[in-house]
Amino acid sequence: MIITSCGNSKQLALRIARKLNVTYSPLTISAFPDGDTYLKFNAVVKGKDLVLVQSFQPSPEKSLLSVIWAAETAKDLGAKRVILVAPYLAYLRQDKRFHPGEAVSSRIMAKHLNSCINKIVTLDPHLHRYRSLKDIFTISTVKLTANKLIGHYIQNRIKDPVIIGPDWESYQWAEVIAREVGCEHTVLEKTRFSSRRVASRMVKDISLRGKDVIIVDDIISTGKTMIEALKKAQKAGAKSITAIGVHGLFVEKGLEKMKKAGFDQIITTNCIEHPTNRIDVMPLIVEELKKERRKR
Numbered sequence: 331m332i333i334t335s336c337g338n339s340k341q342l343a344l345r346i347a348r349k350l351n352v353t354y355s356p357l358t359i360s361a362f363p364d365g366d367t368y369l370k371f372n373a374v375v376k377g378k379d380l381v382l383v384q385s386f387q388p389s390p391e392k393s394l395l396s397v398i399w400a401a402e403t404a405k406d407l408g409a410k411r412v413i414l415v416a417p418y419l420a421y422l423r424q425d426k427r428f429h430p431g432e433a434v435s436s437r438i439m440a441k442h443l444n445s446c447i448n449k450i451v452t453l454d455p456h457l458h459r460y461r462s463l464k465d466i467f468t469i470s471t472v473k474l475t476a477n478k479l480i481g482h483y484i485q486n487r488i489k490d491p492v493i494i495g496p497d498w499e500s501y502q503w504a505e506v507i508a509r510e511v512g513c514e515h516t517v518l519e520k521t522r523f524s525s526r527r528v529a530s531r532m533v534k535d536i537s538l539r540g541k542d543v544i545i546v547d548d549i550i551s552t553g554k555t556m557i558e559a560l561k562k563a564q565k566a567g568a569k570s571i572t573a574i575g576v577h578g579l580f581v582e583k584g585l586e587k588m589k590k591a592g593f594d595q596i597i598t599t600n601c602i603e604h605p606t607n608r609i610d611v612m613p614l615i616v617e618e619l620k621k622e623r624r625k626r
């Protein structure tokens with residue numbers, strides 16, 4: 331087995347390789363003066379299982395393209411199998427044509443990966459309208475979850491927790507994490523009355539007064555969803571409010587906006603490398619790759 335990364339997730343890739351005691355070989359990826367991609371493997375991949383560790387942030391398109399380039403080159407060089415570990419897999423929120431003429435980007439992304447990868451391992455993918463990754467991938471798929479790790483983090487550090495999911499889709503994280511922690515939970519549901527008037531309500535009413543509220547979600551992108559939920563918790567008299575996201579994208583100054591809005595803590599896993607990373611998903615990926623090695 332050889333491990334590499336295609337630009338993102340380098341720290342995670344290095345630590346995974348060290349833990350598994352396998353070679354980490356950096357790829358050379360650059361651009362010709364006209365912008366054409368240049369890619370070179372610096373280790374012999376012939377006959378090997380190649381593991382590409384690459385989150386699809388920043389730059390989802392560039393991330394996807396470099397994975398395709400690396401996988402195609404590895405196959406061409408005689409690699410036995412190419413396994414993609416994408417702790418954060420982009421495009422999954424575009425899981426239907428919301429308006430006529432739109433691209434269903436998740437399907438396009440999957441179609442390209444199906445053609446050059448043998449197996450994909452990802453963490454807490456955004457599955458909303460898809461029931462499973464099998465709905466779009468024809469290759470072998472493994473869906474890992476950071477729910478247990480997040481649960482332990484809360485249990486060990488937060489005194490009087492209640493968990494909130496900021497929107498209906500987040501029940502799949504809020505419910506499981508609350509069970510791990512052994513505390514109450516609810517999710518918020520938004521009702522839009524007009525283009526400017528939106529109200530959110532708790533699907534199940536619970537008291538937040540004097541509590542340490544933790545808002546959990548899979549993705550923090552602009553931070554708007556988290557900030558809306560924070561306002562609700564502030565009004566309801568929460569003692570402290572923490573945001574925990576599996577994938578911290580923090581686009582459009584999302585982190586600054588969240589801090590300004592009044593979060594006491596903002597925590598993410600290292601699925602995407604970021605200063606807010608406090609929860610290490612490396613052990614989950616290592617366990618999965620160990621299974622892969624045992625099969626060979």
Ligand code: R5P
Pocket residue numbers: 423456497499500547548549550551552553554555556
């Ligand atoms: C969407 O359904 C996801 O689960 C997140 O709630 C969403 O991506 C967060 O986006 P933002 O941070 O831009 O509000």
